[in-house]
Amino acid sequence: MDQIYNFSAGPAVLPKEVLQQARDEMLDWHGSGMSVMEMSHRGKEFMSIAEKTENDLRELANIPRNYKVLFLQGGASSQFSMVPMNLLRGKTTADYINTGQWSAKAIEEANRYCTVNVAASSENAHFTYIPPLEQWRLNPDAAYVHYTSNETIGGVEFHWVPETDVPLVVDMSSDILSRPLDVTRYGLIYAGAQKNLGPAGLTLVIVREDLLGQPLPGTPTLYDYQIHAKNDSMYNTPPTYAMYITGLVFAWLKKQGGLAAMEKINIAKAKLLYDLLNSTDFYHCPVAIADRSLMNVPFTLKDSALDGEFLKQAQHNGLLQLKGHRSVGGMRASIYNAMPVEGVATLAAFMKEFASRHA
Numbered sequence: 001m002d003q004i005y006n007f008s009a010g011p012a013v014l015p016k017e018v019l020q021q022a023r024d025e026m027l028d029w030h031g032s033g034m035s036v037m038e039m040s041h042r043g044k045e046f047m048s049i050a051e052k053t054e055n056d057l058r059e060l061a062n063i064p065r066n067y068k069v070l071f072l073q074g075g076a077s078s079q080f081s082m083v084p085m086n087l088l089r090g091k092t093t094a095d096y097i098n099t100g101q102w103s104a105k106a107i108e109e110a111n112r113y114c115t116v117n118v119a120a121s122s123e124n125a126h127f128t129y130i131p132p133l134e135q136w137r138l139n140p141d142a143a144y145v146h147y148t149s150n151e152t153i154g155g156v157e158f159h160w161v162p163e164t165d166v167p168l169v170v171d172m173s174s175d176i177l178s179r180p181l182d183v184t185r186y187g188l189i190y191a192g193a194q195k196n197l198g199p200a201g202l203t204l205v206i207v208r209e210d211l212l213g214q215p216l217p218g219t220p221t222l223y224d225y226q227i228h229a230k231n232d233s234m235y236n237t238p239p240t241y242a243m244y245i246t247g248l249v250f251a252w253l254k255k256q257g258g259l260a261a262m263e264k265i266n267i268a269k270a271k272l273l274y275d276l277l278n279s280t281d282f283y284h285c286p287v288a289i290a291d292r293s294l295m296n297v298p299f300t301l302k303d304s305a306l307d308g309e310f311l312k313q314a315q316h317n318g319l320l321q322l323k324g325h326r327s328v329g330g331m332r333a334s335i336y337n338a339m340p341v342e343g344v345a346t347l348a349a350f351m352k353e354f355a356s357r358h359a
């Protein structure tokens with residue numbers, strides 16, 4: 001097949017240029033005689049990679065100096081417990097917004113450490129919209145407010161940043177760096193790398209310094225942000241190769257023109273699919289129009305008996321990994337930063353043609 005487009009929700013497509021550069025540098029990084037995989041994390045070669053990776057991220061997302069950038073392991077799921085362990089700071093309750101399966105997982109885990117107040121939920125409508133801020137019942141005693149900016153499975157995304165009196169915490173796993181980001185609005189941002197940043201194995205945390213240093217008694221050392229912050233993410237071995245690839249992705253993003261440029265492209269890509277979905281009743285997208293994700297586009301076929309044929313034909317046309325999450329069925333096209341416009345255009349053309357053939 002000439003060209004493959006991978007619509008996986010994560011681990012997901014990476015920029016081809018990044019993979020090519022990694023290939024070229026695989027056996028001998030910059031004349032060091034070593035692969036990045038073989039380097040000591042404390043050696044000067046890897047230290048220079050780590051430093052550039054952090055600096056490029058700081059530049060891309062305009063991260064102020066009073067925010068620490070942490071390169072951790074454990075996946076975004078580890079943050080579901082690390083956040084309450086570190087950010088309760090003597091309080092006993094936290095506010096959570098429930099917009100889908102990932103927020104629900106964060107809530108379930110936080111319940112182990114504090115009283116969770118679900119301040120707003122869209123469960124009554126199968127998580128197909130974002131509850132407007134006016135409806136949130138925030139608790140003034142909450143240690144923080146947690147939300148999920150993009151629900152990877154449901155395909156609902158916040159297109160606004162909530163205004164809160166207490167620190168705002170966001171799971172940005174599936175839309176980080178897909179658009180400009182005002183870090184100062186947040187107490188803490190976290191993301192697993194394997195969607196919009198790089199390979200699995202790296203978990204990124206951006207946290208305001210003054211929130212650190214008051215972990216719950218009994219917090220394991222590796223779950224204490226302060227330990228990682230004080231040691232520049234080198235208390236123990238960080239996920240070095242994943243950091244290196246992520247660093248290449250950051251450099252690639254800078255070359256594309258940064259986050260404002262990515263947002264424009266991402267809007268244009270998503271529009272290709274949503275315009276098509278809106279123009280036909282052959283397909284259906286369950287998500288409220290204002291809250292549709294630019295990263296994960298879920299849709300169903302009117303006749304689900306055609307699902308298998310759709311996926312088979314798509315695969316035949318080089319369009320891979322379109323099957324929806326096992327919990328919801330249907331289809332899902334994940335179109336992160338690294339998915340080229342041509343990939344989405346090819347998918348839209350295929351969908352149109354499939355619909356006309358089976359109408």
Ligand code: PMP
Nearest residue numbers: 075076077102152171173174192
């Ligand atoms: N949050 C969101 C929004 C996600 O999409 C995912 C992964 N699909 C997770 C958390 C969990 O991430 P991990 O598998 O890295 O623990």
